[in-house]
Amino acid sequence: MTGKSFQRVLHCLLAVMLVVTAACARRDLGTTAAPEPRLPKDPAVVEGVLDNGMTYLVMRNTEPKDRVSMHLAVKSGSMVETEAQRGVAHFLEHMLFNGSEHFPPGELIKYFQRIGMRFGGDANAHTGFYETVYDVVLPAGDTKSLAEGLLVMHDYAGGALLLETEVDRERGVILAEKRDRDSESYRSFVKNLAFALPGMRINDRHPIGLESVIKGADSALLRSYYDTWYRPDNMAVVVAGDVDPVEVAGLIRDRFSSLEARAPKGKLPDEGSFAHAGTKAFYAYNPEAGSTTVTLQVLHHVARQPDSFAVRREQMLFDMASRILDNRLEERIGKPGTPFTSAGAGAGTYLRHVRYGIVAADCDAENWEESLAVIDHTLRSALAFGFAPDEVARVKKEMKNALLQAEEKASTRDSRALASLLIQSYTTEKVVVSPGDARRLFEPVVDAVTADELHRVLKEVWNPSHRLVMVEGNLRLDAGDKGPEAVLLAAYKKSGLVAATPPPAKSAAAFPYLPAPETPGKVVSRVDHDDLGITVVTFDNGLVLNLKQTDFKAREVLYSLRFGQGVKGARGLAPGLASISEMVTNESGLGRLNRDETARAMAGTNTSFYYGAGQDGFGLSGRTIPGELELMFQVLFTQLTDTRLKEDAYHLSTQRYTQGLEEMDRTVDGVLQKQVEAFLTGDKARFGYPGVSLEGIDLEAVNGFVMPDLQGAPLELSVVGDMDVEEVISLCGRWLGSLPRKATQPARDHDLAFPGGKRLDLSVESSIDKAVVTVAWPTTGMGDIHTVRRLSILGSLFSERLRETVRENLGAAYSPKAWNRSSRAYPEYGTLRAVITVSPEQVDEVIAAVKEIADGLRGAPATEDELRRVVDPVVNRIIDYRRTNGYWLNSVMQDSSRYPEKLVWPRDILEDYAAVTAAELQALAQAYLKVPEAAVLTVRPVPSS
Template sequence: MEQRTFTAPLFAPLSAVGRFGVMLWAGFFLFLIGFSSPLYSGGIREVREPEIEGVSPLSDTPLPEDPLLLQGNLPNGLSYYIRRNARPENRAELRLAVKAGSVLEEEDQQGLAHFVEHMAFNGTARFPKNSLVNWLESIGMRFGPETNAYTSFDETVYQLEVPLDKPEILDIALDILVDWARAITFAPEEIEKERGVILEEWRLGREASSRVRDTQYPLLWKGSRYAERLPIGKPEVIRNAPPERLRRFYTDWYRPELMAIVAVGDFHPAEVERRIREKFSWESSSQPKSLPVFPVPDHGATLISIATDPELPYSSVGIYLKQDPRVPETFAQYRNELVGELFFSILNTRFSDISRKQGSPFLFAGAGKAHPIRPKQLLYVSASAEEGGIKRALEGILAELRRIQLYGVSTQEVERAKADIQRQAEQRAKEQHTLSSASFVRSYVEAYLKGTPIMGPEYAFRVIRHLLKDIQPPEVAQWAKPFLEPANRVLLVSAPEKEAPHLPSEEELRALLAEAARATPASYQEEPAITSLIEAGTLKREGKLERTGGNVADRYGAIEWKLENGARVVLKPTEFKADEILFSAFSLGGTSLAEDEDFLSATFAPDIVEQSGLLNYSSTQIEKYLRGKLISLSPSIDEVALRFNGSASRKDLDTFFQLLYLYLTSPRYDEEAVQRYLDQVRTSLRKQENSPEERYAWMIQETLKGGHPRSLPLNSERLSRVDPKKAYAFYRAHVSRPDTFTFVFVGSVKPEELEPYLRRYLAAIPVLQAPEKPAADREKDTGPAAQTPYRTVAERVGAPIDRGVRFRTEPIQKTLKAGKEPKSLVTLYFTGSWDWSLKEMSYLNLLEDYLDIRLREVIREDKGGTYGVNVSITPRRAPVPEYSIEISFGTDPTRVGELLGILQEELARLKRTPPLETEVAKVREQRLRLVERGRKENGFYRYFLTQELYYQEVDRVLGRTSKREGGNGQSSGHSPLPGTLFDLWEETARSVTPQILQERIRRYFDESRMLQFTLEPEIPAKRQEVRPIRP
C-alpha cells in the first residue's frame, strides 16, 4: 500500500552507477502519475484483420485494437478488461482501478483517499479485520509483491495475484474486489490502529527531497488544486478524521461508473465475464456527484523556483513544459508520439556522451515525458549539477536543445533510435504468448485511466514499423523548440543549503534562458560509428570442446562442456520464452586477491573497464553500436568472485559473444573517461554527506565488520586511494584465467546452436593471454603498464583468499543524531558462524519469510508503530561460513524504546513458544507457490544453476564438502545427491514445522551478540523548513 510518487531518472548509463550504492545521477521529483478516461466501451466484438501497412501514416484512421482483449461495460457504468494469458500458468492478475484520488478530497479530507485504500485491507463485509490478508497469505500470496494498492492524485488502484488450482479461489478473489468497491466497513477500532501506520508512512517520506517537492509543487501546478493535494495528505487530518469522514469520501467517489475491473490470467474469458456481470451489476447511486475537473491554468512567462535544504544530497535543475494530454487514437497521432520518442532517445544519447567527457557541464542529464496528473502532461529536461554548478548545468542542457533547433539531428542518430524502438516492439510481438499477465494488466489499467491505445503486441509492432519508416530528421528536431520558449515553462532549481551563496538569482536565470534562445553553439560532433566489434577473419583459430556432463548439470537437465582452455560451460535449454537467453559467469577470487593497499582499486576494476570501453572502441561507441540489439552484459566483483551477468536474443547471439570475448581479452583504458567517472563518484560522495540516512548507513557499515579496512564505507577520502591503473591491471589479471571461469546459459537456444560460438569465441582464449607489462605498441590502445604484480594476481585467480574479514559478534549500541525530521530508524544485527548447508540455507529463507509476516503483524498491524519491518537473513559460504540477520524499521522517535521492547519480547516469546501451525502454513504455501512459478522461469533456473555450480567450485578449491543436509543431516558432496534446488526448496517447505523455526530462532538470535543502531533527529527535533531562497 502506497501513495504513488516517483522520481524522474536522468537516464544515466547503467555502468555509471557503482556497486557501492553511490548515487551518480539525481532526478527531480516528477510527481505522481495521473490517468485519464476509458478508451473503448464495446463488449465482445468481431475480430477482423485490420489494415495497417496500407494506411497513410498521416491519416485519421483509428488505431487497431487488441483482438484478444474482451472489453465491455455493465449497465451501472463499470468497465472491464479481460484477457486469457497462461504466463504464469494457473495464475490470475486482478486489478480494481478507481478514478478517485487525492485531488477529489475536500479541505478536511486531505490524506483520506489514501486512508481509504489502507482500510480496504482492514475489514470488509466478507472479510472482517485482517482476515483478508490472512486468507491471501494462506493461499501462498505475499502481502506487498502480490497483494497491494496505491493512491495517486487522480486514481486508486488495487492489486491481486491469485493461484487458480482450486476453483473457488477466483470467485473469492472477485468477491474481494466487490468488497473493495462497495463494502469496506471502516470499523472504528481498525481505523485507530491504521492511523499510526499511515503516519509512519508519512514520517518515512519526510526527507530533504519531499521538503523541496512541497515547496515547489505549488509553483509547478500554480493556480490548480493539484498544488494542494499531495496523496499522503496532512498529518493532522490523518490523526483526527472521524470514521464518518472516511465513509463520506468512499461513498461519494467509489462508484461503478468510476471503476474498472482488469482480469488477465490462465482462465476462460467468457466465464470470467459472466462472473463479473453477476457480481458487479449493482445499481449506482441515484444522485451521484459529477467527477469534477481541476484545470491547471496556462501562463505566458516562465515560472521559476529556487529551493535549498541542508540535507539535500544533490543539486539539480529542470525545465518542465506543461501541455494538454495528447492521447493517440489515430495513426497520425501515434506517429507524432513516435517522433517525440525519437527526439528524447537522441537527446538522452547526446547527454550521456557529454557527461562522460572531462569538462562536462553536468554530472548527468536526461529528458522525457510523463503524465503525472489528468489535465496535463509534462515534457522535461533535467540535469544533476556539480557543486556550485547549477548555472553551467542549465547552460549545458539549453545549449544542446538550441544545437538541435539550429542544426537538427543526423540521419544516423534517427536511424539508431528507430532501430531501438522497433526492435523492442518486435521482441514484444515475438514473445506475446510468453509475456507475463502483469505486463498486460499494466497496459489495460493505463488504458482505462489515461486512454492510451490497446493494440496488443503484434498490432503494435506492425503499426510502429509502418509509422517509423518515413519519419525524417527535421520532424524530430522540431521537438526542441518549445523548451526554448517561455509559455507554460517552469524552471525548478534545488541544491544543498551550503550552495545557496553560489546559486544564480531568478533574474540571472531569466537572462540565461533568454540568451540560450539566441545562442549559436557549434554543431554536434560524434565519434565515428562502429561497423562491427570484431572484424571478419580476425579470429584465425577455433578452440576445441567436449561434452563432459556433470552432477549439477545432469540434475537440471542441462548440458556441460569442458573447453580447451579449461573453462566450463553449462547450458539449460528451455521453452519458457520464445526468444530469451540469460547468461551468468563467475571466476573465484574477487577482491580477496588484492592486498589491503590495493583493495579499493580492485573494487573499481569492472567500473573502470566499463567506462573505458573495449579494444579500440570507447564505451560510447559500443553503446551506440548495440542500439537496436537486445543485448545486455556487465561485469561485477565482490569479495570472492569476478562475475558477469547478461542476456541476449537468438538473433543477437553472435554479437553477444563478440562482446563477451572482448571483455575477456581486450579491456581498454581511457584516462579521460576514467577520470571523469571518478570525478562523478567523488562529487556524489561529497553530497551524500548531507544525508542523515547515508551517514547512518556508513555508521552501520564501518561497525558491522569491526572496522576492518576492507569493509569501511566508501567516502571522498577513501576514493582518493583508488588507483585506476591498478584497477585496470587487476581486471586484466583476473580475466586472463579462462580456466577458472564457469559460464551458464539458460533459455531458448539448443546445444548445437551454442557450440559454434563456444568454439569461435571462448575455447581458443589462451590462459594468461596477456604479458605482465603490456607491450609498448599496445600501451596507447589498451592502457598503462600494470601497476600491481600482474602475474601474481593472475596465478591466484581461482580461489578466494581469507583476509580475516569477519562480522562483529560483540554486542554494541550506537546512535547517530542527525536530521531535522521527527523520525527514527532502528536496525538490529545478529551475527555469527554457522554449519553451512544448502538445506539450512533454505530453512533460513523460510525463517526470514516467517519473521517478515510475524513482525509486521506485531509492530505494524497491532501497534501501528511503523510502516513496515524489514527482515533480511544473509548466510555466506566463503571465505568462511558466516551469517548476519538484519531487522530494521522506521518510527516516531518517542516510540523507539517501546517498539524495541516489543520486538525483543516477541523474539523471546518465540524461543519459549513455537509459532502457530497456521502461521507456518502461510510460509509453506508461499514457498511452494514460488517454486511452482520458478520451475517455469528462466531467471530462476539461471539463479539456481549458478548458485549450485558456484558452491560446488568453492567447496572444491577450499577443500570442503558441500552439504545439502542441515541440522543433524549427514554431510555429503554434490555428486551422489539427486534433485535440484527447486526440489530442495519444495522439500524444506513441506517439511518445515513450528519446532524447526523455533530451533533456528534459538540458535541464531543470540542477544548477547546483538548489534543495535539507531538514527535519531538532532536536538531539538524541530521540523526543518525548506528555504525558497528566491520567489
C-alpha cells in the same frame, strides 16, 4: 550509486503518482490522402459493462504458470477529495484491509497468506491522483479460487465495515507511512511542482494527505468518500492469468451485478490551469542531495484528447526527437571539459493536461552555471540546425527494434504487467493494442519520418515563448540582496549571448572489430543432467560452459561469465575500490571504443553487458536474443582480450561515486547503508565505504584490481533461455574455447567478526523526524542448505510478527521487515536482521519489541496456522521463481563448477521448504536468536548546528 539521477526531475511525478497518463494534445498533422488508422482493440481482451455500469477486462495469459493477477480499479484518487478529505482516499485504501462483509478485522491478510500469497508482494494496493487500485495474485485459476478472489474484490467495492476502532488503530500506521515518505527530496519536489504548475489542483491533493486530516478522520468521513466514488459505474474488475476469460466474465457478472451505488455520483472538480510567460527561475536547496540538478523546461496546459492513432504517433515523434537530443547530451558525459555527470532530455504529456519539454543535467554544485550553459547550447543547437542523418538512422533502428521485440516476446508476457496495462487502459481511457498491431501501425511511421519532420517536432515542443530555469540540490546559493532566482536568470541570459553552433561530426563506430581466434577450442567432456535440463561442457583450456534451454520467456537469453576470486581474494584492498572499479570498467566501453562509440555501435541491438565484482568472484553478465548469440560472444571475447580502462571513465566514476557518498551521509537510510555491513562484519575494507578523498583508489589501483583476473583467470560461462544448445557450444568453442587462461591461487580465508552484544548509535544532521533501527543476530553461511532454508523461513516468521506487533499493534512503523542473509563467500557467516523506520522517540521501544519477538520465537513453537501462512507463500514464490531464467542462471548454474552443490539444491528445494516444522524453527531461534548476542545499529536525526 551510478545511473542518471537527473531522471528524478525528468520523471519526478512518479514519486507520488503511481500511474502517469500518456494522453497527449493532438496537433494538426495536415491533410493526408489516407484516413487516420483506427486503433484496433486487442482481441485477446474480453471486456464488458454490467447493467449497473461495472466494467470488466479479462485476458488469458500463462506466465507465471497457474497464477492469476486480479484487481479492482477505482477511477478516483486524491484529486477528487474535498478540502476536508485530504488524505482520505489513501486512508480508505488502508481500511479496506481492516474489516469487510466477509472478512472480519485482521482476517483478510491471513486469508491471503493461507492461500499461499504474501501481503505486500502478492496482495497490495496503491492510491494515485486519479485512481485507486487493489491487487491480489491468486495461486490458481480454478473456479473456487476465482470465486474467492472475486469475493475479496466485491468486499473492496462495496463491503467495507470502516469500524471506528479500526480507523483509530490504522491511523498510526498511516502516520508512520507519511513519516517514511517524508524527506528533503520530497519536500523539494513539492516546491518544484508548485512552481511548475501554479494554479493546478494537484498541488493541494498529494495522496498522502494532511496530517491534521489523518489525525481527525473518522468512520463517517471515510464513508462519505467511499460511498460517493466506489460506485459500480466508476470501477472495473481486471483479471489476467491462466484462466478461461469467458468463465471469469460469468463469475464477475454473478458476483457484481447486484452491486448498487450507495450515494449520488460525485462531481469531478476543476483541475485548474496555468500559463507561463517569459523566463522564470526556481531554486531549491536540498541538504540530502549529493549533487545539483540543472533543468531547462517548457510547460503549458493542454486540453485532454481521446486516445487515437494521431495522439500516439505524435508521442512517438516526441520520443524520437527527444532521444536524439538525449543522445547528444549522453555523448558528452565523461569527456574532458564536460561539467556534468549525467544528463538527458524528454518531451510528452503528463497529468493529462501538462505538455512538457525538458533538458536536465546532474553536476557538482560548483559546476551548475557551466552545466546550464551546456544544456542550453545543446538545445539551441538542435533547434537551430536540426538533426544529422546518422542520428535519425540510429533512433529509427532503436524504435523499430523495440516494436519488433515487443511483438516477438508477447507470448510470454507476465500477467501482472498485462494486468497493469488493462488497468491503465481503464483509468486513462486508452485502447489496449496488441504488440503485433502496434508494430503494424507504427513501424511505417518510423520508416517514413524524416530529419526535417523530427526537427519540426522538436521546435514545436519548445515553441512556447517561456523558459523555466531550475536549479535544485546541494548548491548553497548565497545571492545577497538579489536573491538566488536573479542569479539563475543572469546565468541563463549570459548563456544566451553565445551563439548556437552545429554539433561536431562524429566518427563512425563499428563493432565487432576483432577476428575470432584461429583455432577453436576442443570439448573434452560433456555431462547432461537430464532431470535438470542442464548440460555442462568443458573445453581443453579449462573453460566450463553450463547450458539450459527454456521456454519461460520468448527470445530471452541470459548469460553470466564468472572468473577469479573477487573481493574476498583481493590483497591490499581499499574501501570502495571494488565499487569504483565496477563503475570504471562499465564506463570504459568496449576495448578501443569509448562509452559513446560503444553506444552508437550497439544501437538497435539487444545484447547488454555488465562487469561486476562480487565477494567470491568477478563476472561479465547480461542478456541477448537468439539472433545475437554470436554478438554476445564477440562482446565477451573483446572484454576478455582488449579491455582498456580509460582515464575519462575513471574521472567520471569517481565524481559520481563521491556524489553518492555525500548523499548517503545526509539521510538516516543512507548512513545505515554506508555503515551497517562494515559494522556487522567487522571488515571495513571489503564491506565499508571510503571517505570522499577516495584514498588509495587511483586508476593504477583500479587496473590492478580488475585486469589480472579479467585477462587470466579460468572461466565459467552459464547461458540460459530461448536458444539452441548446440549453437551455443559451437560459438563458445570458436570464441572462448582456446583462450589461454592460468590457474589462480585460492582466496585466503577472512574471518568476519560479528559484533555480538554491541550497539552502534549514529546520527545525521536532518530536519526529517525519522530514525532507522537494525537489530541483527549471527547465523551461518551457505554450507548447510537445509539449515539455511529454515533460517529463511525463520526470517519470514520474524517479519510477520514484526508486522503484527510493530505495525498493527504499536502503529510504530509502516513496513518493518526481517530476513536471513547467509554468505556463500564466507561459509561460516550469516545474519538474521530486522530493519524498521520509526519515530526517533520510539527507537528504544521498538528495539525492546524486536527483542521480545525473538524471545517469543525461542520460547514457543509457532502454531500450525502461522507456520503455513509463512511457509506456503515462500513455496509459491519459489514455484514461480523456478520458471524464470534468472533462477536457473543465478541460483543453480552460475559458479556451479566451484560450488557443485548448486546443481543438487534444485532437486529437493520445494519438498524441503514444504517440510519445515515449527519445532525446527524454534530450535533455530534458540540456537541463534539469543538476545545478549544481538547487535543493534541506530541512526537518528539531529538538528543542524
